[in-house]
Each structure stands twice: as C-alpha cells, then as structure tokens.
Amino acid sequence: MAEAYPIILQNKITTHNPIIVVGGGIAGVSCAESLSVQNIKLPILLVSGSPVVKRAVNIRNESGTVLNFDIEELSLGSLTTEINRVKVLYGIVTTLIAEHNAVTINNNFSIRYSKLCICTGATPQLIGDESTCVYGIRDTDSVELVQAKLRDSRRVVIVGNGGIALELVYKIKGTEVVWVIRDNAIGSVFLDKGAAQFMLSEMGNKETRNKDKKGFRYIQGSKGNLAYAPGGVHIRGSALGPDWTDELDIDDVLTGKNIRIEYNCEIKHIQLQETNNSMVEGYNREWPVHVLLTNSKIIECDMVVSATGVQPNVYPFSKDSHLKISTDGGIIIDEEMRTSLPNVYAAGDACTVNWTGSAIEDNFWFQMRLWTQALQMGNYAGKCIASHLNDEYILQDFCFELFTHSTKFFGHKVILLGNFHAAGLDKIDVEFLLRYGKGDEYIKIVLFQEKMVGAVLIGETGLEEMCENLILNQLNLTDLKDNILNPDIDMEGYFD
Numbered sequence: 001m002a003e004a005y006p007i008i009l010q011n012k013i014t015t016h017n018p019i020i021v022v023g024g025g026i027a028g029v030s031c032a033e034s035l036s037v038q039n040i041k042l043p044i045l046l047v048s049g050s051p052v053v054k055r056a057v058n059i060r061n062e063s064g065t066v067l068n069f070d071i072e073e074l075s076l077g078s079l080t081t082e083i084n085r086v087k088v089l090y091g092i093v094t095t096l097i098a099e100h101n102a103v104t105i106n107n108n109f110s111i112r113y114s115k116l117c118i119c120t121g122a123t124p125q126l127i128g129d130e131s132t133c134v135y136g137i138r139d140t141d142s143v144e145l146v147q148a149k150l151r152d153s154r155r156v157v158i159v160g161n162g163g164i165a166l167e168l169v170y171k172i173k174g175t176e177v178v179w180v181i182r183d184n185a186i187g188s189v190f191l192d193k194g195a196a197q198f199m200l201s202e203m204g205n206k207e208t209r210n211k212d213k214k215g216f217r218y219i220q221g222s223k224g225n226l227a228y229a230p231g232g233v234h235i236r237g238s239a240l241g242p243d244w245t246d247e248l249d250i251d252d253v254l255t256g257k258n259i260r261i262e263y264n265c266e267i268k269h270i271q272l273q274e275t276n277n278s279m280v281e282g283y284n285r286e287w288p289v290h291v292l293l294t295n296s297k298i299i300e301c302d303m304v305v306s307a308t309g310v311q312p313n314v315y316p317f318s319k320d321s322h323l324k325i326s327t328d329g330g331i332i333i334d335e336e337m338r339t340s341l342p343n344v345y346a347a348g349d350a351c352t353v354n355w356t357g358s359a360i361e362d363n364f365w366f367q368m369r370l371w372t373q374a375l376q377m378g379n380y381a382g383k384c385i386a387s388h389l390n391d392e393y394i395l396q397d398f399c400f401e402l403f404t405h406s407t408k409f410f411g412h413k414v415i416l417l418g419n420f421h422a423a424g425l426d427k428i429d430v431e432f433l434l435r436y437g438k439g440d441e442y443i444k445i446v447l448f449q450e451k452m453v454g455a456v457l458i459g460e461t462g463l464e465e466m467c468e469n470l471i472l473n474q475l476n477l478t479d480l481k482d483n484i485l486n487p488d489i490d491m492e493g494y495f496d
C-alpha cells in the first residue's frame with residue numbers, strides 16, 4: 001500500500017508532522033480552534049474539500065448547559081487570519097495510510113500527520129436522485145436548488161419525519177405539500193405525539209375535537225399526575241404513562257393549510273411522466289411525477305424532497321479495514337474521541353460514540369447528529385489530542401453529561417433535555433408531568449422512579465435551568481412532583 005501512495009513530507013508546512021484536521025464543517029473548525037489554544041508546539045493543518053467553511057460564533061449559554069450560537073460561513077483562506085496557528089489546505093483526502101501516519105490529498109500527494117482528526121460530516125441518505133425528481137438538502141447549494149424547483153412546483157411530496165421535514169413543511173408557502181411519514185405522528189425524531197398535536201394545532205385551521213377545557217388539555221391516566229394550564233387552573237388527572245398519547249387523535253388537523261399528511265406509509269415507487277408504463281389506468285400526464293405509496297395511494301406531483309436522514313462520510317477512511325465502523329455507518333470513537341486506529345480521532349456527524357453510560361443509567365447524554373454536538377465534539381477532540389500529546393490525564397467534558405438541544409419548530413422555541421423520549425425506560429416506573437397551554441407552551445417532564453430524567457419544553461417556559469439541575473442532581477421528587485409545573489409556584493426560586 002505504501003508503494004502505491006508515495007509519501008511526500010510537506011516541509012513547507014513544517015519540519016514536524018502536523019496535526020491534521022479533515023473537514024471544514026463545525027466539527028473540523030471547532031477542533032482546529034480548540035487545538036490552536038492548547039499547549040502544543042506542533043503545527044495544525046485543516047484540510048477541507050470545500051472552499052467555504054462553517055464556524056460557530058456568538059456562542060451563548062441559554063442556561064447552564066443549553067447552548068445557542070450563530071453559524072458563520074467564511075472562506076477557507078480567511079481561517080488562517082481568524083484562527084491563530086492554523087494553516088489550511090483546500091483539497092480532498094482520498095486515502096488514509098494509517099501504517100505510515102499519512103493521508104493522500106486529491107490522489108496526488110501525501111502528508112504525514114502526528115495526529116489526525118476526521119470531521120468529514122455526513123451526506124443525505126436519499127430515496128432517489130434528480131433523475132427521478134428526488135431532491136435532498138444538506139448544504140447551501142442543495143437548498144438553492146430545492147428552492148428554485150419549489151418555485152415552479154404546484155405540488156411537492158416530502159418524505160421523512162425528522163428535522164428537515166419539520167422545518168420544510170412549516171416554511172413552504174404557496175405550493176401544495178403531501179407529507180409522507182412512516183409514523184402515526186409528525187416529527188417523531190424530536191417530538192412525542194402530544195408535542196406533535198401542539199404543533200399541528202398551531203398550523204391548521206381546524207380546532208382539535210372536544211379535548212380542550214379552558215385552554216388546556218387534560219389527559220386521563222392512572223397515577224395521579226397533574227396537568228396545568230397557564231393562569232393556575234389545574235385539574236387532577238391520573239397517570240400519564242408512556243402510552244398516554246395513544247388517545248390523541250390528530251388526523252386531518254391540517255385541513256385548510258394546503259398540507260396533507262399521509263401517516264404510516266412510505267414511498268414504494270416513483271414514476272416519471274416520460275415513462276410509458278403507467279401504474280394504473282387513468283394515469284394523469286399533466287403531472288410529471290407519480291408517487292406510489294405503500295398504502296396504495298398515488299400522489300401526482302412535480303417533485304419529491306427526501307428528508308430521510310444522513311449517512312456519515314467515512315469513505316475513503318473506511319478503506320482501511322482496521323478502522324471500526326458502526327452499524328449506523330459512523331466511525332466508532334471512545335470516550336477520548338479516539339478511533340480504532342492509533343493517532344486517529346473523529347468528531348461530529350462522521351463519528352458514532354461508543355461510550356458506556358446511557359440515559360437509562362446515570363448518564364443523560366446520547367448522540368444525535370446536531371450542530372451543538374459537532375461543536376462540542378470538535379472542541380473536546382482538540383483537548384483530547386493535546387492531552388495525549390502531552391501525556392496528561394483528561395476528564396470527559398461536562399457537556400456530555402446531559403443531552404441538550406435548543407431549536408425552533410413551527411415557530412416555537414423547543415428545548416429538549418436528557419432522555420426526553422423516555423427511551424428504554426421500564427414503563428411501570430415512568431410518569432409524565434404535563435403542562436399545556438394552547439398556542440403558548442407544551443411542557444412534558446419525564447420522571448423515572450420519582451426522579452427527573454428528561455424534559456420537552458416548547459415555548460418560552462423559563463424552566464430549562466430548573467429541569468437541567470433536577471436531571472443532573474437526581475433529586476427524589478415524590479413530595480414535589482405535584483407542584484413542579486404549577487405556574488403559581490416559583491419552583492425555580494424554591495430550588496435556589
């Protein structure tokens with residue numbers, strides 16, 4: 001292998017082998033930034049396959065651990081002035097030659113590294129391609145393409161039920177949308193059925209049926225939880241077990257918004273008008289694309305947007321058979337961001353964490369491919385690399401103790417904390433506390449064995465700090481849970 005890829009030391013860059021960071025996304029740039037302030041003498045080289053890089057700026061804490069920041073796009077060249085000590089190279093890493101601690105750039109020349117950090121992100125995992133009128137969204141170019149296509153479209157089919165679909169469905173105006181999801185509620189990657197109902201009732205014109213009392217929702221259960229409405233009206237319900245949302249009925253809420261949701265199905269086949277074989281009799285040639293769903297319906301449309309998740313970019317690194325790849329396609333990393341290859345690290349969407357500790361036990365962090373995690377992982381990878389070079393002990397960063405995500409869906413602020421999905425918990429020991437103010441807020445707190453393990457906070461709830469403290473300190477809430485969401489009691493003040 002070494003013969004096939006002769007190694008040329010890039011003496012122009014350094015007489016020592018640099019630390020090479022591959023990828024100009026948030027993970028790569030934050031890794032380079034983090035390395036630039038560590039106590040290390042080695043040069044730092046950022047290799048990016050794109051001339052435009054992304055950097056997190058104006059980083060601010062919404063509460064102890066909930067982060068928010070803006071994303072700045074800048075030219076690769078300007079990074080050298082923005083980040084001290086970092087050199088840049090516009091090129092694509094085409095081979096990893098781990099036995100020589102080297103990477104090949106553009107199949108042309110190779111550079112040895114002291115340490116390598118792979119931050120190559122992910123690519124949309126699409127159900128088709130442009131030849132079948134299927135489009136995906138990942139970067140600025142793809143957004144522009146989809147926007148342009150949408151402008152000329154009368155009807156679009158959106159498939160997928162995660163972040164992109166949620167944002168797109170909300171934003172599209174003037175084009176009819178048929179949203180195809182394989183679940184029985186929208187936004188299942190981030191939202192439970194109650195939150196989905198909250199979002200839909202915001203968007204649709206139709207009132208939800210006979211479920212609201214004085215502006216708040218009361219859910220029947222069997223354990224005696226409280227559901228509160230803003231303004232202090234409260235009623236005692238009973239247990240909000242994990243299946244409480246099964247009672248909700250959200251069909252057709254979007255009638256009148258030019259959005260139709262096809263639940264519990266997938267796309268089976270896409271047929272273009274040029275094809276002579278029509279799927280069924282009565283094939284309508286007015287529409288260029290005919291989409292056959294697994295529920296046997298046929299949707300006539302102009303285009304399909306596939307918002308169906310991402311696949312980590314691990315090629316060309318995965319050509320090395322010693323690099324362990326997870327079943328989800330990411331490069332497996334340990335607690336100190338190391339891959340299975342010596343001196344090789346990974347961060348951001350490209351990696352898959354293999355850490356012990358889970359939301360079910362005493363750690364409330366889990367991986368999701370998100371901006372915040374790309375930033376935190378890149379930053380921490382820089383610290384890990386420096387500590388290994390200096391032979392120092394490193395404590396895992398605090399940010400990996402609690403999952404936090406701050407975003408906006410359907411125009412509402414959404415904060416997700418800890419095990420907000422109540423994933424993997426024994427149903428018998430789970431309770432939900434709920435506060436629901438129509439159009440205002442939706443709060444769901446997940447208790448497990450009387451302790452808070454997760455929270456969904458939609459709207460301006462002001463509860464993020466209290467919730468994150470209660471999740472982290474695992475206080476027994478048996479005596480407090482009935483009041484924790486009572487808007488008339490200042491629980492934040494109580495815990496101070």
Ligand SMILES: Cc1cc2nc3c(=O)[nH]c(=O)nc-3n(C[C@H](O)[C@H](O)[C@H](O)COP(=O)(O)OP(=O)(O)OC[C@H]3O[C@@H](n4cnc5c(N)ncnc54)[C@H](O)[C@@H]3O)c2cc1C
Pocket residue numbers: 022023024025026027028047048049050053054091092093094119120121122137138139163164313315316347348349350369370371372374407
């Ligand atoms: C449409 C959309 C909206 C999103 N919205 C949100 C949101 O609201 N909130 C949120 O938290 N997350 C959001 N995300 C997810 C978030 O964008 C990603 O999790 C994050 O940007 C990943 O950063 P990264 O640095 O790991 O990868 P990327 O940003 O994908 O960067 C990878 C970089 O590696 C480079 N590269 C790849 N291969 C090579 C190679 N072989 N050689 C050299 N360079 C290479 C690429 O050119 C690129 O510069 C969204 C994602 C999408 C697609």
Ligand SMILES: NC(=O)C1=CN([C@@H]2O[C@H](COP(=O)(O)OP(=O)(O)OC[C@H]3O[C@@H](n4cnc5c(N)ncnc54)[C@H](OP(=O)(O)O)[C@@H]3O)[C@@H](O)[C@H]2O)C=CC1
Pocket residue numbers: 127159160161162163164165167181182188189266267306307308309310368369370407408
């Ligand atoms: N505001 C935010 O936080 C945002 C975050 N993002 C992030 O960007 C990345 C890309 O977003 P997105 O593409 O929405 O990915 P997500 O991972 O968020 O969602 C993918 C969705 O597609 C579904 N899906 C996958 N394959 C198929 C298929 N063949 N047919 C039908 N449905 C399918 C999944 O269903 P199932 O769950 O059943 O597998 C899931 O609902 C993600 O990392 C996401 O977290 C994107 C936009 C906004």
